[in-house]
Every structure is written in structure tokens, then in C-alpha cells.
Amino acid sequence: GGRSTFMVEMSETANILHNATDKSLVLMDEVGRGTSTFDGLSLAWAAAECLAQLRAYTLFATHYFELTVLPESEPLVTNVHLNATEHNERIVFLHRVLPGPASQSYGLAVAQLAGVPGKVISRAKEHLQRLETTSLPHEQPRAKPGKPAVPQQSDMFASLPHPVLDELSKVKVDDMTPRQALDLLYTLQTRL
Structure with a gap:
């Protein structure tokens, strides 16, 4: 039967993740692109972490900027x-x-x-x-x-720039009482 592009991609990803070893060369391109942003990002992130932990030599092409923090938790990335x-x-x-x-x-x-x-x-x-x-x-x-x-x-x-961020960047937190800080936080939150 017909399978969606995303299902095909996930089947291929599953095969790679089940079979990759530290002797594998893995090329991944835009993992997660066929679903919602957060689902795709989450799947790509977890797949990249898995490959790093397996120590598979991997080229992982992505447009998810959020993944650029991976080297902080995975030293080989x-x-x-x-x-x-x-x-x-x-x-x-x-x-x-x-x-x-x-x-x-x-x-x-x-x-x-x-x-x-x-x-x-x-x-x-x-x-x-x-x-x-x-x-x-x-x-x-x-x-x-x-x-x-x-x-x-x-x-x-x-x-x-967002006006709330502009205002927040000018706040001197050390000069505020806890109550003043809390009041400011509530005020800024209503402006988001």
C-alpha cells in the first residue's frame, strides 16, 4: 500500500538506528521534516543523540538551529x-x-x-x-x-526587537526587591 513520505523516512531512520555501529558511516538529511515542527525537531534531536552515543561517523544535515547545542552534551559532535x-x-x-x-x-x-x-x-x-x-x-x-x-x-x-525584551534588558535586578521583581514579571508577562 501507499506510505507517506514521512513513514518512509521514519522506516529508513529506524533501520539506520537499529543497525548503526561505531564502524558505520551514516548520512542523514533533514530528519523530521515531514511532520509538525516540534515532533520533527524532537525526533531529529533524539536520532542525532543516539548516533553520537553509538559513535557512528555521521553527517547529520539539518535546518533545526536548536540542534546546534548538541556538542555541549555530546563531546564528539x-x-x-x-x-x-x-x-x-x-x-x-x-x-x-x-x-x-x-x-x-x-x-x-x-x-x-x-x-x-x-x-x-x-x-x-x-x-x-x-x-x-x-x-x-x-x-x-x-x-x-x-x-x-x-x-x-x-x-x-x-x-x-520585542519591546518586552528591550525593557527587560534594561532592568537592574540586583537593585530590586523580590516583590518589585515579581510585579515587573507579571506586568511584562501581560505584554507578551
């Missing part, structure tokens, strides 16, 4: 990315592998290159800006103190 730059408001892929996570996503720029209509790109930018400014901090994995934070989605389309 390292992040690399393919270099790209912007020129005349267009993306140019430089086809060089560089260390570290990508600093931004180029999804909308690639869609534009592919010929997606301008009005759709413009509307996507509006949605992206809204989604970026309404993401809750608890939805992002936290970096350990002294470690870089998880890279955020592209600032290529320059979303405006």
Missing part, C-alpha cells in the same frame, strides 16, 4: 555549515564548509531564487517577523553559562 553571503539582496552560496553553526537561515532567499512570487515572499517575511517576535524563551534550548546561545532564525530580514 561538532557543528559545521556551508558558507553563503548576500550580494545585491541575493544569496550567493560559496560552497565552503566552515566550522560552527550557521549564523542564519536563507530559506526565504532560496525560495526567492527558485522563483516564488514576490508577493508570497513579502507575506512570508511578515509571517517570519511575527513568529520570531512571538517565540517564547522556553521554546529555545538554553546554552550553558559562558557558552554561545542557540543561533536565532535569520536576521537577514531584520525583525524588530
